[in-house]
Amino acid sequence: MKAIVKTKKAPGVEVRDLPVPEVGDADILVKLRCGSVCGSDVHIYEWTAGYDWMPLPVTLGHEFSGEVVKIGPQVRTAAVGDRITALPVMPCSRCDLCRIGKGDACGSKIVLGLLSPGAFSEYVRITAGAGIFKIPEGVSDEAASLCEPLAVAMNAVELAGIKPGQKAAVLGPGPIGLLTLQVLKASGTSAVMVAGTGADRKRLAVARKLGADIILNVEKEDPVKKAAEIAGGGFGGGLDVVFEATGNPKSIPQAIGMVRGGGKVVLIGIHPTTAEFSPTDLVRGRKSLIGAYAYEPDTWPRALALLASGRIEVEPMITHKLPLSKATKGFELAASKEAAKVLFIP
Ligand SMILES: [Zn+2]
Ligand SMILES: [Zn+2]
Incomplete structure (x- = not known):
């Protein structure tokens, strides 16, 4: 064979x-x-x-x-x-x-x-x-x-404790990022931004097709500024949750800057090197950094149920x-x- x-x-x-x-x-x-x-x-x-x-x-x-x-x-x-x-x-x-x-x-x-x-x-x-x-x-x-990558995305969204009406961003429109976008939409978020680079052009087009509310090219626009704009100057001036799915260590300080006070950054990407960020920004902002890896076995039947429902495409x-x-x-x-x-x- x-x-x-x-x-x-x-x-x-x-x-x-x-x-x-x-x-x-x-x-x-x-x-x-x-x-x-x-x-x-x-x-x-x-x-x-x-x-x-x-x-x-x-x-x-x-x-x-x-x-x-x-x-x-x-x-x-x-x-x-x-x-x-x-x-x-x-x-x-x-x-x-x-x-x-x-x-x-x-x-x-x-x-x-x-x-x-x-x-x-x-x-x-x-x-x-x-x-x-x-x-x-x-x-x-x-x-x-x-089903497996969908379970990964579901686990990440569950760890973030997403509530209906919250606003989120996904950094990186790879397969996990695109599935995270869809799970966020299915979870009742009121806005989801998907960000990528020029090289991600085709994947960002798929994100738009799958319902991303805002598409951002990080080489042209500052994601931190854009996040504050989407949040509309609300509490803490940032998004509720940012999902890091690029695997680029430079995106971690960006993600921290994009969330509001008390907001969460969920790391899903696998990073080839160490990252640099200001711990004080995390501490003063009472922000959380959460590592999301894999899933629980019970995530799988729910992933298959979501696929069967057509809510995730x-x-x-x-x-x-x-x-x-x-x-x-x-x-x-x-x-x-x-x-x-x-x-x-x-
Ligand atoms: Zn996989
Ligand atoms: Zn054994």
């Missing part, structure tokens, strides 16, 4: 021919329908700092949808023919702890596309634990493959669909920001 494999601690990936994985007693084998390229996959492709701990070679990919084609004799949570998506982090099902039902404490957890073979391959083997979710009817394979974000053999092209499209979301479809 074809698979997109990270083989070297250097930029690039390879398309390799690998054997279809064997299915153990507690495993299921999934035939890939759609694998979606995450910002972190692009970091791994470009080999930016922060991934040195990955054991190579490893098949990439953790955002996917597929069809169950084989199950082990112990499997009760999935049946052949099911359309599913699954948590990328799962107990291994093989160690002593997993065998006695203590998967939570499993020391050899499966981490798809980082520590264990990922989803960018024709078939992917996963453990049949609690992290498998049937895709509701009416949710397409394409949309379901974006991921289709406009899917700008490119490619076969696994066009791996390099897919990663280049995402890295150059030409694409919003790239899907690999076998």
